[in-house]
Amino acid sequence: MVLSPVIGKLLHKRVVLASASPRRREILSQAGLRFEVVPSRFKEKLDKAAFATPYAYAIETAKQKALEVASRMHQKDLRAPDVVIGADTIVTIGGLILEKPADKQDAYRMLSRLNGKEHSVFTGVAIIHCCSEDGQLDTDVCEFHEETTVKFSELSEDLLWEYIDSGEPMDKAGGYGIQALGGMLVEYVRGDFLNVVGFPLNHFCKKLVELYCPPHREDVQRVKHDSIPAVDTFEIASEAAQGDEGCGPSRAGVHGHTGQAPAGPQGPDTNGLVENPPPFPSDLLDLIDGFKASKALFTACKLKVFDVLKEEGPLKAVDVARKLNASVCGTGRLLDVCVALGLLEKTDTGYGNTQLASRHLASEGACSLHGFVAYNDEHAWTVFTDLESAVRQGPRAAAGRPAEDPSQSRDQRLRFMRAMHGLTQLTARQVATAFDLSRFASACDLGGCTGALARELAREYPRLKVTVFDLPEVIEHVSSFHPEGRQPERLRFVPGDFFKDDLPDAQLYILSRILHDWADDRVHELLSRVSRSCKPGGGLLVVETALDERRAARASLPAALNALVRAQGRERSLAEYRSLLGQHGFRDVQVAQAGDRLDVVLGTRASSAP
Numbered sequence: 001m002v003l004s005p006v007i008g009k010l011l012h013k014r015v016v017l018a019s020a021s022p023r024r025r026e027i028l029s030q031a032g033l034r035f036e037v038v039p040s041r042f043k044e045k046l047d048k049a050a051f052a053t054p055y056a057y058a059i060e061t062a063k064q065k066a067l068e069v070a071s072r073m074h075q076k077d078l079r080a081p082d083v084v085i086g087a088d089t090i091v092t093i094g095g096l097i098l099e100k101p102a103d104k105q106d107a108y109r110m111l112s113r114l115n116g117k118e119h120s121v122f123t124g125v126a127i128i129h130c131c132s133e134d135g136q137l138d139t140d141v142c143e144f145h146e147e148t149t150v151k152f153s154e155l156s157e158d159l160l161w162e163y164i165d166s167g168e169p170m171d172k173a174g175g176y177g178i179q180a181l182g183g184m185l186v187e188y189v190r191g192d193f194l195n196v197v198g199f200p201l202n203h204f205c206k207k208l209v210e211l212y213c214p215p216h217r218e219d220v221q222r223v224k225h226d227s228i229p230a231v232d233t234f235e236i237a238s239e240a241a242q243g244d245e246g247c248g249p250s251r252a253g254v255h256g257h258t259g260q261a262p263a264g265p266q267g268p269d270t271n272g273l274v275e276n277p278p279p280f281p282s283d284l285l286d287l288i289d290g291f292k293a294s295k296a297l298f299t300a301c302k303l304k305v306f307d308v309l310k311e312e313g314p315l316k317a318v319d320v321a322r323k324l325n326a327s328v329c330g331t332g333r334l335l336d337v338c339v340a341l342g343l344l345e346k347t348d349t350g351y352g353n354t355q356l357a358s359r360h361l362a363s364e365g366a367c368s369l370h371g372f373v374a375y376n377d378e379h380a381w382t383v384f385t386d387l388e389s390a391v392r393q394g395p396r397a398a399a400g401r402p403a404e405d406p407s408q409s410r411d412q413r414l415r416f417m418r419a420m421h422g423l424t425q426l427t428a429r430q431v432a433t434a435f436d437l438s439r440f441a442s443a444c445d446l447g448g449c450t451g452a453l454a455r456e457l458a459r460e461y462p463r464l465k466v467t468v469f470d471l472p473e474v475i476e477h478v479s480s481f482h483p484e485g486r487q488p489e490r491l492r493f494v495p496g497d498f499f500k501d502d503l504p505d506a507q508l509y510i511l512s513r514i515l516h517d518w519a520d521d522r523v524h525e526l527l528s529r530v531s532r533s534c535k536p537g538g539g540l541l542v543v544e545t546a547l548d549e550r551r552a553a554r555a556s557l558p559a560a561l562n563a564l565v566r567a568q569g570r571e572r573s574l575a576e577y578r579s580l581l582g583q584h585g586f587r588d589v590q591v592a593q594a595g596d597r598l599d600v601v602l603g604t605r606a607s608s609a610p
């Protein structure tokens, strides 16, 4: 990936975004930057007439915003962050600078000015490197601006007022948000779109390259000879950065007001020539630390940090600690780590959940993965400590251990059900719609657990009747997963063992995340039972994470390792699933993907027995 080396330069630094703008926060976090948010208290009231150009005004405002945060943080802790980023977006038309409208009338004045015309959007950005020494704050400022041209269509008064009444203009420079409803006002954009939204990401990354990955010495010589800039595009420079001696993390590469890094040698060797240090292994360090990040996430979930903050956040560390009955120091550190991991946000008022955390890490909610996290913390974590012996001796080494049996105890069973419920809810829609299943009037989800997939199927296909068939000790707990009460009429739960009992009648059988739990002999036994129950023309839908080269390596890696540490069962490739269905009398086998982690295989029962 070309981009990561540049943003990666900031990964091991404490970075603060000195902005209250949710758009800036989103743009930077989507680019993979890890940072805290501390909105600036600098009043945007500089004398515009004192600046030679509109962008000089925007840059100065951005700089003052960032400096205010740096010095406030320094005064508070006598320790400033490593980097503070400030930005200011303005709109200019006919020599006038437009900022955020003060009220609706002001928004109307601005939008009327822009109506039917071209205008410029400038964002000034300041990247401030801080250093606290002997109680003194020392700063290095790198600043730049970006300009984008935007043309508005001819808009009616009614439309303008309708837009103003939507409330959208009020916190946006020039009184419109191009990324939302305001996009409808715009005829064309020339330049960086994200610059209009509030942060020129591309230019920012180029600046990081200049700051952290100064050109090779040879390139500098080439510049002299050819007059071609060594870092002429961000992509080229960042590619170079991957093997570049100039990518060290030290402040040595960070330079002052112009933002230009020196192109000189990095250090002499005995011949007076440059000794190139190896590239800094940021990705490797991240990998080494990866397990700590997982454990921090697991611990925060277990302590219900995300639940507390969802209900009562933002809260200071001391208040979170009190609610968790935990130490203030330990809680503070855990919260800061969660900020760095992008799970929490920190502002003046305290710590709050990111949207991701509220949605997926709090224990309640349709998209909660809290149960899945707990399962990984309490079960997978322990099982994976056996990875070394599984690798040395192969998966059979694990066969001496008791099978990974989620029905061992009531608590373990419930934990497993919670994990499966969260995971299935997250993917149910993608699975249900991977194929058009409307030709089936009835379906039976074998091992369908809490019915999360069955419910989605019933919702998606209004004439489909769905049976969930699972062990009695599983079915007994189903109601606790659907606290709203009654199940939909077309959904029923039947207790039974798919290896022993008659399978319920259905036109479509579903085995979702079941086959990988079983060794080959058991898979054949199960598929032949399904095949016998399924009438010609009926279907079998298999849902699994297949070991497949098509998928990005990362997504199928955990599955590959699961197969090693599990006492029985194994992951299979798509070709194997196809062949298994074929061997058991299913024809026209088709494959589809459900999201980036699941494969769905659908076969139709042939009329002749296999």
Ligand SMILES: O=c1[nH]cc([C@@H]2O[C@H](COP(=O)(O)OP(=O)(O)OP(=O)(O)O)[C@@H](O)[C@H]2O)c(=O)[nH]1
Residues within 6 Å of the ligand: 018, 019, 020, 021, 022, 023, 024, 039, 040, 044, 065, 087, 088, 089, 090, 100, 171, 172, 173, 176, 177, 178, 179, 182, 196, 197, 198, 199
């Ligand atoms: O199309 C869009 N244009 C502009 C915006 C948003 O407008 C504001 C610009 O205001 P400013 O630069 O002063 O930033 P603030 O929001 O006040 O936050 P600071 O704390 O950084 O001063 C900015 O939020 C843009 O994102 C838009 O959303 N769309």
